[in-house]
Each structure stands twice: as C-alpha cells, then as structure tokens.
Amino acid sequence: MTLTLTPTVRQSFRRRRIWIVFALLAIAAAVATLLIQNAFSAAGRPLAADSPAPGGAQAVVEVLRDQGVDVTVASSLDDAVTRAEATDATLFVHDGDALLDGRQWSLLADSTPRLVVAAPGFTALRAIAPGVATAGVADDTPRPAQCDIPAATRAESLSGALRSLSTSEAEGDVVGCFPDDDGAFALVDAGDVALVSDTAVFANESIVDGGSAALALGLLGERDHLVWYLPVISDVDADTAPTLAEITPGWVSPAITLLIVATIAAGVWRGRRFGPLVAEDLPVVVRASETMEGRARLYARTSDRGHALDALRAGTLGRLARHLGLGATAPAREIADATAGLIDGDRAAIHALLVDASPLTDRDLVTTARDLHDLEQRVTDTLRPRTMPTEPEGTRP
Structure with a gap:
C-alpha cells in the first residue's frame, strides 16, 4: 500500500514560519537602519554651522x-x-x-x-x-x-x-x-x-x-x-564626471563578447538534446480510498487526533467554501458565519465545530467527524432541496 501525505493547514504554516521570521528580521533591520541614519543626520555633517555634535561648528x-x-x-x-x-x-x-x-x-x-x-x-x-x-x-x-x-x-x-x-x-x-x-x-x-x-x-x-x-x-x-x-x-559637475564607458578598459567589451559566444557554443556542444515527449503509464495507480485509509491508520497509530481533525476540517471547509461561493482562500471563520446564516444554525456551535473544538479522545474525534459530515449534508440539502414526491396513482380526478 502506498501512502500519500497531504499537508494540513498547520503543517503549511510551519513550513512558511521560517520565511515569516526572515521577513520580520528584514523589516526590523530596515527600521533600525533608518533610525541610525536619522540619528547621524541629526548630529550633522562635519563643520555644519547648525551642528552641536563634536565635529560640528x-x-x-x-x-x-x-x-x-x-x-x-x-x-x-x-x-x-x-x-x-x-x-x-x-x-x-x-x-x-x-x-x-x-x-x-x-x-x-x-x-x-x-x-x-x-x-x-x-x-x-x-x-x-x-x-x-x-x-x-x-x-x-x-x-x-x-x-x-x-x-x-x-x-x-x-x-x-x-x-x-x-x-x-x-x-x-x-x-x-x-x-x-x-x-x-x-x-x-x-x-x-x-x-x-x-x-x-x-x-x-x-x-x-x-x-x-x-x-x-x-x-x-x-x-x-x-x-x-x-x-x-x-x-558635482555632471559634465566633468567620467562615464562608465570612459573608465572601462578597452579590452573589457571584446572579452565579454567572447565569453558570451563561448558560453553559447559550450551549451550547443554539451547541452542535453531532448527528444519528443513519450507517454508512459504510471507504475501503480493509488485509489483515493486507499490513501485515505492509510492516513487514517497513521493518525490512529500515533494518536494524533489534532492532525486527523485538521485534515477533516480542511476538506469540509474547502467543500463548504465551494458550495457557498466564497473561494478557496476564504478564512475559516468567514465560512462558518456564512454556513450559520445559510442553514439558520447556532453560530457559536458551528464556529466551535469548524474552528475551535479539540478532540480529547477517539470517541470525540469520531463524533466531531460525524458532525462535520452532517453539517456539510445540511448545507447541500439547503442549496439543492429534494424534489417533491409524486402523487400516488388513483388520486387524480
């Protein structure tokens, strides 16, 4: 059996966490640089007439x-x-x-x-x-x-x-x-x-x-x-400032041209030549149900109810968002509010089910999964109501 692990929302956040930290550090460094520059500019240039700094005048x-x-x-x-x-x-x-x-x-x-x-x-x-x-x-x-x-x-x-x-x-x-x-x-x-x-x-x-x-x-x-x-x-007098061409040695341009030609020639000589695309059957086809069962056994073996519930919620939220026309990037709380408004349900209970609830036991996980299924079914029934039953024979005049 082959297992295919789909990253959950929490896993995706963990993977992006290092980039978020880098971005925050870059912003902090930029702010610190601006503050330092402002401090130096406040001190003034050497011999500035309005500078009280040691080097001012x-x-x-x-x-x-x-x-x-x-x-x-x-x-x-x-x-x-x-x-x-x-x-x-x-x-x-x-x-x-x-x-x-x-x-x-x-x-x-x-x-x-x-x-x-x-x-x-x-x-x-x-x-x-x-x-x-x-x-x-x-x-x-x-x-x-x-x-x-x-x-x-x-x-x-x-x-x-x-x-x-x-x-x-x-x-x-x-x-x-x-x-x-x-x-x-x-x-x-x-x-x-x-x-x-x-x-x-x-x-x-x-x-x-x-x-x-x-x-x-x-x-x-x-x-x-x-x-x-x-x-x-x-x-600075712009007329007296030398241009880049004036300060560049004469051999630089021919050398760059020769280097470009040599690079292209090496690419043509040693580059890999791709033939026409060939269709090839996959070595194995993994059924979706097998993938789901494998992930379920993995979560059960590690007692990782949180990841299991995250996977269930992610699927439910994605389908609810499509049903409600909110788009794949809609926040979970927005989907919960729209769901509660559609089925006229308890907003707090739906919020807890889709966002806040945390299973403590396997029984809680099963109950929550059943509630998610029931909620999705209610939304589906509300958007696509069942047709009226046909009248029994012999009732027409």
Whole structure:
C-alpha cells in the first residue's frame, strides 16, 4: 500500500514560519537602519554651522553672530557664489568629500574678497593655491604663530596633532603661520585666500584648545557678512564626471563578447538534446480510498487526533467554501458565519465545530467527524432541496 501525505493547514504554516521570521528580521533591520541614519543626520555633517555634535561648528558660528557678524548658510554652489557676491562677504568652505572640481574652486575664489578653506584637498590647492601641498600630521607640540597675520597673532599658538601644509613650491606671495618641526604650516595666507590645514581649528570639540578659537574668529570675523558653505552631492559637475564607458578598459567589451559566444557554443556542444515527449503509464495507480485509509491508520497509530481533525476540517471547509461561493482562500471563520446564516444554525456551535473544538479522545474525534459530515449534508440539502414526491396513482380526478 502506498501512502500519500497531504499537508494540513498547520503543517503549511510551519513550513512558511521560517520565511515569516526572515521577513520580520528584514523589516526590523530596515527600521533600525533608518533610525541610525536619522540619528547621524541629526548630529550633522562635519563643520555644519547648525551642528552641536563634536565635529560640528555651531559654537564658533554662534559666537560670530553674538559679535555682530551676519552668518548665512549656503545650500549649493550657486547659492554660495550669489550670496558672497551680493554682500561682499567672507566665504568659508569645507569640501570634506572632495566634490568640487578646479573650475568650481576658481569660481568660489573669484566671488569673494576673502576665501577661508578648511582642510583643503589636492584639487582645491591646485586651483586656488598652486604649489601649496599637504604635508601630513605633526605631533601635538604647541606651534607658535611666527607670522604677522592679525588673526594668527591674536591666537599666539595652536596645540594638538594638526595636519600641515607645505609651501616649499608655492607660487606667488604666501605667508605660513604655526610651523611644525619640518617647516610645514597650519595656516597659509595667500592674499585673498586663507588655507587652514585642519578642521580641528573650527570644530566644537577642539575650538577651546590653544588659540583655535581666536584664530577661527579672527579669520571668519574680518567682515560684517560670512557665507558658510559645505558642498553637497548635487554640486558635482555632471559634465566633468567620467562615464562608465570612459573608465572601462578597452579590452573589457571584446572579452565579454567572447565569453558570451563561448558560453553559447559550450551549451550547443554539451547541452542535453531532448527528444519528443513519450507517454508512459504510471507504475501503480493509488485509489483515493486507499490513501485515505492509510492516513487514517497513521493518525490512529500515533494518536494524533489534532492532525486527523485538521485534515477533516480542511476538506469540509474547502467543500463548504465551494458550495457557498466564497473561494478557496476564504478564512475559516468567514465560512462558518456564512454556513450559520445559510442553514439558520447556532453560530457559536458551528464556529466551535469548524474552528475551535479539540478532540480529547477517539470517541470525540469520531463524533466531531460525524458532525462535520452532517453539517456539510445540511448545507447541500439547503442549496439543492429534494424534489417533491409524486402523487400516488388513483388520486387524480
């Protein structure tokens, strides 16, 4: 005898339970990621004018405003240029992500009488201070000003492990302040452009170290107006960004084409060739009654009344749903409500029979199975009533 096990509703749920758990974990991870991103965005970008975070610059901005300096935050490159030109303002720029190209740096330098750049990169130095280069990080030995720039003179010295700028190959007149032991500087003044080697001079967490506060206020408070600009991704010049074709080596496209051709050739060479379909008789035909009896014996042997009742209920619910026109996906409680309304039966009793009842003994299981059969028969009789009996012969006039 061959047994064919049909999964019950409870078994189907168990099989899908692991995927439900994975889905819930994925949702939780997405929510956690959003919360973390919001927390970081709330802390602000490095040297953001409104950021109270350790790397922000809210402290120096608020002090400048208290001293009467009109500080405005630019939202884009065009906004920064427009504001600087309109108010003859000092323009502060920190391009920590190296988003701007040389043309944009030149545009910024031409828009303002005083450009202050924090931690300039290679592109910025080449565009606005040719010959000035980055020179690594010095130790935390205090560095005296040793120059006659007013802001540096008031600061007297800087402390901390700051980055440095080298002016050994600088073009034009440049003045270096706060030199380290190797002759590199923390501040380079090139007339209209002031280059500060490290963001620590402006950051909230280090503004009180040494003369950082005096230097920052002196450089940024020279004029009545200050434009604070941190480049964003939308400022990237699309015309200068290389396309995928431009950065792809020339041999890649021919290699991909050759690989595709080789794959197709290998498939034709080694692929299995299917002939016409051949009808074949099954080795054995299992009667439905035999399958039902086998499952019944299996449930009886293991005393698994719950699975047996689930199988009976699943069959009854499926047939009732078809009779009532509810569809195969209708919930059990909806089928129970529709059944009770059709036969005008006890709603609570029908709910218990189709959903809630749990057999404790084999007798209870047999009784419940009989009740399920009777309920289904009542629905069938209600939907398809029996024909009226014919009249006996001899009763007609």
